[in-house]
Structure formats: C-alpha cells, structure tokens
Amino acid sequence: MSRLHAEEMILNMGPQHPSTHGVLRLKLTTDGEIVSKIEPVIGYLHRSFEKHAENLQYQMVTPFTGRCDYLAAMGSEHGYAMAVEKMLDIELPERVEYLRVIFAELQRIASHLVAVGAFGLDVGAITPFIYCFRERELILDLFEMASGARLLYNYIWIGGLAHDIPPGFVEKTYEFLDAFDKRVAEYNQILTGNKIFIERTADIGVLPPEVAINYGVTGPCLRGSGVDLDIRKVQPYSIYDRFEFEVPLGEGAQGTVGDCWDRYYVRVREMEESAKIVRQALDQLPSDGDVQAALPKRIRPPKGEVYFRSENPRGELGYYIVSDGKNVPARMRMRSPAFCNLGVINEIGQGWMISDVIAILGSLDIVLGEIDR
Amino acid sequence: MEAPDIFSVLQAKFGEQIVDFLEEGTLNPTVVVKPEAVLKVCEFLSQNEKLQLDSLMNLAGHDQDGESDLSVIYHFYSTIHDHYITVKTFTPREEPSVVSIANLYRTADWHEREAYDMYGIHFEGHPDLKRILLEEDWEGYPLRKDYVPAEFYRGMRIEKVK
Amino acid sequence: MIQTLANWILSFDILSGMGYPIAWGLSLFIVAALIFVFVALNALVLVYIERKVSAFMQVRLGPMRVGKFGLLQTVADALKLLQKEDIIPEKADKALFTIGPWTILVASVATFAAIPFSDTLLAADMNIGLFYVVSISSIVVLGIVMAGWASNNKWSLYGAMRSAAQIISYEIPVGITLISVVAVVGSLNLQTIIQAQGGAGNLFHWIPIPVPNWFIFHSPFLFMATFVYLIGGTAEINRTPFDIPESESELVAGFMTEFSGLRWALFFLSEYANATLVAFILTIIFLGGWQSPFVNYSSAQIALSIFSVIAVIWTVFVRMKSGRLSIYPLGLSILAAISAWLFPGFAVWLASPGIFWILAKVAGIIFLLMWFRWTFPRLRVDQLMYISWKVVLPLAILNLMGVAIWMWLTGEIQF
Known part of the structure; x- marks a missing residue:
C-alpha cells in the first residue's frame, strides 16, 4: 500500500465566527484536530482612533475612548481623564474621585461578567451566560441612572464628571451589591465547579509567568499565571490606596498555574473584590461637593508627554499622550491590554485542539474594539 | 532605582550611544538612544541584575511635525524592582530604521508592526514585519503628519476629512 | 396494524371492491403518513417546549409574541423556513x-x-x-x-x-x-x-x-x-x-x-x-x-399518596433552605393523589397500560x-x-x- 497522503490544512477561523468575540480572524494551521500554528489577523474593526484623536480637542476624545473598549467604557474614560489631568496637574474634589472609583469598579464587574459568561459559552455552557447578563443588566441600569447611557457613557470628563449621581443611586447600588454576593455563588455552582468545565479548562493553554511578562500580558490573564501585578496596588492611582482589597492570583487549584481555569477563576474572584471596593467607596463617599468644580476652562496641557497606565478590566490600559501646547493632542497612543494579551495566543495555543483554542481565546477575554482601535 | 540613576548606569556602559536624558517637559524621564544601539541597550536593561526591566509596557512611534526625524518611544517597567524608564530613539524620516527588539520582548512584535503600519518605520531583524491594522496594500503611513490619503483604495473613493 | 387497517377499509361496502392488495398498499401509505405527521408535529412541539424550558432555566420568558404564550412561534418559524431561498x-x-x-x-x-x-x-x-x-x-x-x-x-x-x-x-x-x-x-x-x-x-x-x-x-x-x-x-x-x-x-x-x-x-x-x-x-x-407503574388501582392510590407526602416534605425543605422552588409539581401531585382516592375510575385508568404512560415517560426523558x-x-x-x-x-x-x-x-x- 502506498503511503497515505496527509497534509496540514489551513483553517480560517473568522472574521465571521461565533467565538472570536468580534471580527477577529485566526489563521489556524491544523493537522486533523490539532492546531500547529495560530496566526491572528486583526484590523477588521480599525476606526483610526489615534488619527482621529490628533484632530480633536482633548475633551472631544473622551467619547472615542469609550468606543475602543466598549465593554469597559468607564474604565477607558477614567484612564484617559487621569492621563490628561496628570498633564494639566489638576486636583480633583474628593467626591469625584470616589464616584469615579465606584463607576470604574462597577464597570469591572460588568466587564468580567461578560468575560465569565462568554467563556462559558465558548466551552458550550449557554445558561451561565444568561445568568451573567442578568446581573450585568442591573449594573447597566445603575449606569443609565447616572449617565443616561447603557454602553458608551461619556460620563467621566477631564477634571470631573458629566453629572452628579441622581438621588437614590447610592441605595440602589447597595441593593445591587447585596444581591450580587449571592449570585457569585450561583456562577460557581453552575460553572466553576462543573466537572466537564474543569475538564475543558484545567491544564489547557498554560501561560508561564515569565512568558506572560515577556509578551506584555496584563490584567487577569497575568494574575492567572500567579504574577502579583495589579496597577491599583503597585502604582495606586486615583484613591485606590484607601481601600482594602485582595489581588486574586492563579493558584492552579484544578491543574497547572496559569491555565484557562485559573484565568477564569481570577475574574470571578476579582468581581467579589470589586464589589468590596464599591461597598467601601459607598461607605466613605462624601455627601456634598460639586463634581464639576475642577473642570478646566480650557484644556491646553503644557508642552510635554505622558504615559499613564491604569488597571482596566482587561489589563493595563496605557495612554501615551504628547502635547505641543495646543488644545489638540499631538500624539495619542492607546496601549490596549487586549492587543498585547492576544499576541500570546500563538505561544500558548500551539499543539492544542481546535476546541481548546476556542477556550484559550475565551480565557484571554479580548475585545476587538480596543485591539483594532 | 530612579530614572537619573538608570541614565548614569547606561551612560557609563554605552558612552556615546546614549545621546541625551530628558527630564523636563516630560512626566516620564526619557533616555535618548541612537537607533542602532536600541537592541543592545534593551538587552542590557532587561538582563542587568540591578535594572531587570522585564516588561515593555508600551512602544509607540511618533512624528513631531512632519519635517523632523521620526521617533520611537519605549516604556519599560520592572516587575521585580518596581521602577520605570522611557527610552526614545530618533530616526531620519527618509529611511526610518530602528533595530527590532521583537525577539527580546515578544510583546514588541505587534507594537513594532503597528509602528511600521502607521509611521513606516522599518524595524531591522523583526521576524515578520508587515502591516497589522491596515490592509497590506494600503498606501502611505497614516499617522505621519504629512500624510495625504490616496484618492482611491481598490476603486473605492476615500472621503476627504475636512 | 397495517392488516387491521386494511381489513377495516375493506369492511366498508363502498370500498370492499378494491381487493386486499390495494387496501393493504393504501393502509401502508396511511400508516407511513401518520408516522411522518407524528414526527413533524413532535418536532414542532418539542422545539417550542425546548425554547420554553431553556427560557425558564435561564430566567427568560422565551417566545411570547406569536400566539398566546408564543404557542405559534414554531409554526411561524417552520413557515419561514419553507419560504426561504433554496441555496446550494x-x-x-x-x-x-x-x-x-x-x-x-x-x-x-x-x-x-x-x-x-x-x-x-x-x-x-x-x-x-x-x-x-x-x-x-x-x-x-x-x-x-x-x-x-x-x-x-x-x-x-x-x-x-x-x-x-x-x-x-x-x-x-x-x-x-x-x-x-x-x-x-x-x-x-x-x-x-x-x-x-x-x-x-x-x-x-x-x-x-x-x-x-x-x-x-x-x-x-x-x-x-x-x-x-x-x-x-x-x-x-x-x-x-x-x-x-x-x-x-x-x-x-x-x-x-x-x-x-x-x-x-x-x-x-x-x-x-x-x-x-x-x-x-x-x-x-x-x-x-x-x-x-402501578399494578392495580389501590397501589396507584397508595403510591400517589406517598409521593405527595415526599413532595410536600421536599418542597418545604428546599423553600426553607433557599426559598426558590416552584410549588406547581407539589400541587399537581397532591391533586392526583386526592383524585385517585375520590374517583376510583381515575385510579383504575392510571393502573392500566396504555399510550399515556409511554408518552409520559418519553416526555420525562426528553425533559x-x-x-x-x-x-x-x-x-x-x-x-x-x-x-x-x-x-x-x-x-x-x-x-x-x-x-x-x-x-x-x-x-x-x-x-
């Protein structure tokens, strides 16, 4: 019998595929079910954020930042506002800082809920996704109360907030937090401890810590590998040094440190920690103060440049802004966390099966809006 | 270690390859390096025991005014010693070329591709230098200040921005 | 069943002239059509039930717009699919x-x-x-x-x-x-x-x-x-x-x-x-x-009663613990037990074999x-x-x- 002719097959996963979390294309080189090479092709959602920003005044850029990471618009706006404030050297009222932290952390919960739910969806569990969206809806309701919008807020302005919170907001947030703690247990029941889920995610796509750092992986993905690096702790910005919270790390509870399950579980526990921060912030929230007291009349940062990073739900969100003294930025670069996190997929996805590549991609929690900008 | 100390260490090691140290007018103290020395400096930064700047946070291209040299800015952070340094290098805009650090910091792979995509800066020794966000056959480098978009792309009219 | 049907067809005076082979073929066709109708209707119903079941498991309502409680949703879907362009x-x-x-x-x-x-x-x-x-x-x-x-x-x-x-x-x-x-x-x-x-x-x-x-x-x-x-x-x-x-x-x-x-x-x-x-x-x-499942009517009565008691205990236990369990199954089982005692005919029907039991068991497994x-x-x-x-x-x-x-x-x- 002559030798069987076998060759590798190129498989195009995306740009239209249910599990690429947007318009991402993965060129998979497959040998049967085993994937031997992954080449991500990005740029399908490129909207020239950086070029636009060079033609817009500083305050006009804020809505665009939210459109980059649309699942964590508050976080993006917060980071951008802080970067420009750092250039302008603005001192913010206490109330603004507290409210910003509350919104940023609620946004982190909302974003992780999508990540956790969508990860379940990627490995075939449909119901947890709906459960997660149920709670996310409550957070979006809170955001709607405050900003009038549910997804893209333009709420955190340079030097302040768009509006003060409406009456009843604090009480509703407390209500949400009380309900939320019980719900996390529900996710753990239906997904985290599920035997099939563990089989599908533990020991899969192990990301060693030194590789993670070398690839610039940040956020829950990095902490899933056991690296204790949270910018809120390492380089506390805003008023994060006033709150007590833990930084959950991957411990390899179901397999190896840095596997998909660890990355997933870090997100689950981070939601609990964020809820703690929100509760503390609500307790300490000053009852009076004009949220627009520090709004600058003109935004013309002095000549110079800044690289400011903050901890977004997906990782380190950095803004590199160069000012030449005018009211438009001379250069605006967004160091988006998912962009760097996605870069590692070929390294950790090689040699796994197609189904595992989906799981690994889901565990990286990418948002194509900020990868392509 | 503070940024000035890192600068003095670098100057002692590399001498003339280190051009300048910018502290005023920037919130991130910056060491200016010659483009051909980038890889060597970065190797030193990442491997020296006192520095160990193992994390490349950001890599950005920059065009100041459309006439002068293009620049590439590297933001480093050490997860071990918790200190920062920014490295900057200038390269002539006619034939912009910088040594690639993509094999040293794997995260630089995509960042460099993006800088190439947006500014046309050629990174020598990059494993796979091609456009990343734009189409392969896109004309020009959009983030350069003197960029004028082509009239057509594959027969589609590109709308002029006012 | 085919022979029975053929004989039944031939028993009519008008039809008796067609002869056994034709009647047999006709009944074959009728039975095949019946099976197909069963399969099609079954899918139609199951799609609706699956949507509702999944919706209730996921804190949703499921189809609600087409017909009362969305009962006609799958019919509408089937019609839509039939109208679609045939793409090869x-x-x-x-x-x-x-x-x-x-x-x-x-x-x-x-x-x-x-x-x-x-x-x-x-x-x-x-x-x-x-x-x-x-x-x-x-x-x-x-x-x-x-x-x-x-x-x-x-x-x-x-x-x-x-x-x-x-x-x-x-x-x-x-x-x-x-x-x-x-x-x-x-x-x-x-x-x-x-x-x-x-x-x-x-x-x-x-x-x-x-x-x-x-x-x-x-x-x-x-x-x-x-x-x-x-x-x-x-x-x-x-x-x-x-x-x-x-x-x-x-x-x-x-x-x-x-x-x-x-x-x-x-x-x-x-x-x-x-x-x-x-x-x-x-x-x-x-x-x-x-x-x-019941051998005779008295065993049906006893079994249903025992089942109701278990259901009561279980429901009370779960509701005390987590506070969330529907009481409809409980009510249904109590109702069944009471009716089995009040109406012996019902108990007798329950204890007799028949299509109800096989369909009920199948429904349970599909659930x-x-x-x-x-x-x-x-x-x-x-x-x-x-x-x-x-x-x-x-x-x-x-x-x-x-x-x-x-x-x-x-x-x-x-x-």
Whole structure:
C-alpha cells in the first residue's frame, strides 16, 4: 500500500465566527484536530482612533475612548481623564474621585461578567451566560441612572464628571451589591465547579509567568499565571490606596498555574473584590461637593508627554499622550491590554485542539474594539 | 532605582550611544538612544541584575511635525524592582530604521508592526514585519503628519476629512 | 396494524371492491403518513417546549409574541423556513448535498415503524424489532457524512468527521447495553420486551421495596445499564454535552453550516425525531414501555399518596433552605393523589397500560435531555472518545456479564 497522503490544512477561523468575540480572524494551521500554528489577523474593526484623536480637542476624545473598549467604557474614560489631568496637574474634589472609583469598579464587574459568561459559552455552557447578563443588566441600569447611557457613557470628563449621581443611586447600588454576593455563588455552582468545565479548562493553554511578562500580558490573564501585578496596588492611582482589597492570583487549584481555569477563576474572584471596593467607596463617599468644580476652562496641557497606565478590566490600559501646547493632542497612543494579551495566543495555543483554542481565546477575554482601535 | 540613576548606569556602559536624558517637559524621564544601539541597550536593561526591566509596557512611534526625524518611544517597567524608564530613539524620516527588539520582548512584535503600519518605520531583524491594522496594500503611513490619503483604495473613493 | 387497517377499509361496502392488495398498499401509505405527521408535529412541539424550558432555566420568558404564550412561534418559524431561498453552494456536490438531509430524515422516520405506542398501536410488529431500530437509526450517520462532505466547507467536514467517529463509537456500548436486556427476555421483539416488564416485584429481586417489574429495577447491572444507555443515547443524537459535531461555538454549525431553508429544517426535524427515538427506546427497554407503574388501582392510590407526602416534605425543605422552588409539581401531585382516592375510575385508568404512560415517560426523558443541554458545557472530542472506549464500553460489557451472573443467582435461568 502506498503511503497515505496527509497534509496540514489551513483553517480560517473568522472574521465571521461565533467565538472570536468580534471580527477577529485566526489563521489556524491544523493537522486533523490539532492546531500547529495560530496566526491572528486583526484590523477588521480599525476606526483610526489615534488619527482621529490628533484632530480633536482633548475633551472631544473622551467619547472615542469609550468606543475602543466598549465593554469597559468607564474604565477607558477614567484612564484617559487621569492621563490628561496628570498633564494639566489638576486636583480633583474628593467626591469625584470616589464616584469615579465606584463607576470604574462597577464597570469591572460588568466587564468580567461578560468575560465569565462568554467563556462559558465558548466551552458550550449557554445558561451561565444568561445568568451573567442578568446581573450585568442591573449594573447597566445603575449606569443609565447616572449617565443616561447603557454602553458608551461619556460620563467621566477631564477634571470631573458629566453629572452628579441622581438621588437614590447610592441605595440602589447597595441593593445591587447585596444581591450580587449571592449570585457569585450561583456562577460557581453552575460553572466553576462543573466537572466537564474543569475538564475543558484545567491544564489547557498554560501561560508561564515569565512568558506572560515577556509578551506584555496584563490584567487577569497575568494574575492567572500567579504574577502579583495589579496597577491599583503597585502604582495606586486615583484613591485606590484607601481601600482594602485582595489581588486574586492563579493558584492552579484544578491543574497547572496559569491555565484557562485559573484565568477564569481570577475574574470571578476579582468581581467579589470589586464589589468590596464599591461597598467601601459607598461607605466613605462624601455627601456634598460639586463634581464639576475642577473642570478646566480650557484644556491646553503644557508642552510635554505622558504615559499613564491604569488597571482596566482587561489589563493595563496605557495612554501615551504628547502635547505641543495646543488644545489638540499631538500624539495619542492607546496601549490596549487586549492587543498585547492576544499576541500570546500563538505561544500558548500551539499543539492544542481546535476546541481548546476556542477556550484559550475565551480565557484571554479580548475585545476587538480596543485591539483594532 | 530612579530614572537619573538608570541614565548614569547606561551612560557609563554605552558612552556615546546614549545621546541625551530628558527630564523636563516630560512626566516620564526619557533616555535618548541612537537607533542602532536600541537592541543592545534593551538587552542590557532587561538582563542587568540591578535594572531587570522585564516588561515593555508600551512602544509607540511618533512624528513631531512632519519635517523632523521620526521617533520611537519605549516604556519599560520592572516587575521585580518596581521602577520605570522611557527610552526614545530618533530616526531620519527618509529611511526610518530602528533595530527590532521583537525577539527580546515578544510583546514588541505587534507594537513594532503597528509602528511600521502607521509611521513606516522599518524595524531591522523583526521576524515578520508587515502591516497589522491596515490592509497590506494600503498606501502611505497614516499617522505621519504629512500624510495625504490616496484618492482611491481598490476603486473605492476615500472621503476627504475636512 | 397495517392488516387491521386494511381489513377495516375493506369492511366498508363502498370500498370492499378494491381487493386486499390495494387496501393493504393504501393502509401502508396511511400508516407511513401518520408516522411522518407524528414526527413533524413532535418536532414542532418539542422545539417550542425546548425554547420554553431553556427560557425558564435561564430566567427568560422565551417566545411570547406569536400566539398566546408564543404557542405559534414554531409554526411561524417552520413557515419561514419553507419560504426561504433554496441555496446550494456553487462548489458543493449537488447530488449528495440534496440527498444528505433526506437520508437522515428517512432513517429517523423509518425507525418509528417499529416503535410500539401501546399494546396494539404499532406500525410493524417485527420479531427483530430491536435489531431493526438499532440498524436503521445508524443510517443517520451516513446522511451526516454526506451532508458534511458535500458542503465542501472545512467546518462541515470537521463536523461530519467528528459526528461519524462519535456515533460509531457510541453504537457499540449502546448495542451491548441493549443486548444485556435481550439476554434477559430472550427476544428482539419490542412488544415481548415490554410485556416481560408487566407486574410488580422486589427491587433487585431481593430488596423488599415493591417496584414495577421494569428492567431498570431488575438488577444493579441493568440499573447501571440504563444510565449507560442514557449517556450513549445522548451521544448518538449529538446533544450537549456531546454536541461536538455541531458545536456552534467551535464549528459554527458543523455539518449544517452550509444548509438553509427546507434542508436545514429537515436536519432540525430529524434531530428532534432522533431525540424522541432515544427516549422511546430507553422507555421501552428499561422503563416498561406502555406499562403502568402501578399494578392495580389501590397501589396507584397508595403510591400517589406517598409521593405527595415526599413532595410536600421536599418542597418545604428546599423553600426553607433557599426559598426558590416552584410549588406547581407539589400541587399537581397532591391533586392526583386526592383524585385517585375520590374517583376510583381515575385510579383504575392510571393502573392500566396504555399510550399515556409511554408518552409520559418519553416526555420525562426528553425533559432530562433538555436539562442536560442547558446546564452542561461541552466535552472535547478526545474526552468524548475516552468516555466511549474506556468508560462506557467496559461498563456495558461488565453489565452484560453481570446480568448473566445475576440471572443465574436469582434462578431465572438454570444451566
């Protein structure tokens, strides 16, 4: 019998595929079910954020930042506002800082809920996704109360907030937090401890810590590998040094440190920690103060440049802004966390099966809006 | 270690390859390096025991005014010693070329591709230098200040921005 | 049933002139049409139920707009699918692409010919009924491979190959599991198998708990075999957690990727037909088919009362603990118990075998399958194979041997 002719097959996963979390294309080189090479092709959602920003005044850029990471618009706006404030050297009222932290952390919960739910969806569990969206809806309701919008807020302005919170907001947030703690247990029941889920995610796509750092992986993905690096702790910005919270790390509870399950579980526990921060912030929230007291009349940062990073739900969100003294930025670069996190997929996805590549991609929690900008 | 100390260490090691140290007018103290020395400096930064700047946070291209040299800015952070340094290098805009650090910091792979995509800066020794966000056959480098978009792309009219 | 129908047709004066062969052919056609209508209606109803069940599990309402409680939703969907453009991809193998869905449908509908709905209601009383069911239903894989290969799409090919590997792997443990029941009865005739499950006895022959003589309670081995069959059956019909061939988050839609409109509807139809089939076989083989769980009317009254008491305790316990459990099942069981005591006729009806019981059991198993689907994540293809060859197959063989030994121990057979 002559030798069987076998060759590798190129498989195009995306740009239209249910599990690429947007318009991402993965060129998979497959040998049967085993994937031997992954080449991500990005740029399908490129909207020239950086070029636009060079033609817009500083305050006009804020809505665009939210459109980059649309699942964590508050976080993006917060980071951008802080970067420009750092250039302008603005001192913010206490109330603004507290409210910003509350919104940023609620946004982190909302974003992780999508990540956790969508990860379940990627490995075939449909119901947890709906459960997660149920709670996310409550957070979006809170955001709607405050900003009038549910997804893209333009709420955190340079030097302040768009509006003060409406009456009843604090009480509703407390209500949400009380309900939320019980719900996390529900996710753990239906997904985290599920035997099939563990089989599908533990020991899969192990990301060693030194590789993670070398690839610039940040956020829950990095902490899933056991690296204790949270910018809120390492380089506390805003008023994060006033709150007590833990930084959950991957411990390899179901397999190896840095596997998909660890990355997933870090997100689950981070939601609990964020809820703690929100509760503390609500307790300490000053009852009076004009949220627009520090709004600058003109935004013309002095000549110079800044690289400011903050901890977004997906990782380190950095803004590199160069000012030449005018009211438009001379250069605006967004160091988006998912962009760097996605870069590692070929390294950790090689040699796994197609189904595992989906799981690994889901565990990286990418948002194509900020990868392509 | 503070940024000035890192600068003095670098100057002692590399001498003339280190051009300048910018502290005023920037919130991130910056060491200016010659483009051909980038890889060597970065190797030193990442491997020296006192520095160990193992994390490349950001890599950005920059065009100041459309006439002068293009620049590439590297933001480093050490997860071990918790200190920062920014490295900057200038390269002539006619034939912009910088040594690639993509094999040293794997995260630089995509960042460099993006800088190439947006500014046309050629990174020598990059494993796979091609456009990343734009189409392969896109004309020009959009983030350069003197960029004028082509009239057509594959027969589609590109709308002029006012 | 066909002969009965033919004789019934001939009994009319007007029709008696057509002669037996024509009447026989006519009744054959009528029975086939009836089966097809059953399969189609069944899919229509199950799609609606599945949507509602999934919605209730996911804190949603499900379809609510078309008709009262969205009752007409699936009808509207079916009409929409029928109207859709018939698309055959340019590069597809047109012949296979067209035949594929029909092959699957024909295989799954044809299997129903041997399914007994009650002691009289079945299309063809075959002495090799079980063999027929197993062999015809495995033709499905042929259609899937045809469809996947003909689509000329890499995702479809993956789906088809996975499906072929999966179905063939699970045929073996499922077959062996079924044989272990055949070993007890000594017949492949489905009616005989059901009739052998009448009456009541002790649980596992010796434990003094009165249970119906269903094969699930025959011995620990057949008890285990029931679950082996449930796992294997779930895998054979490609449902979660074994929905690897069409895993939508991986392979887009697997072998169905390129199909649309009517052809896609056929896949859907046969998917639900197969699910029903597995439920039917499980019911017939292990759960007594159309046999009632109650031997006589007094046992129905007592059993329902005991069940109501358990339901009350359970509901109170759960509601005290977590505060969330519907009280409708509780109310229903109490209602049934009370009516069984008040109206002896109801109890007698409950204790008599019939189509109600087989359909009720099938509905329960289908609900179980839905429950699986909306709770579990999906296994990976190699894990699936691992379960098939290293867990389920040895278990099935163990059951077969165990049943033989058990029968010798209990004196059912002597050497």
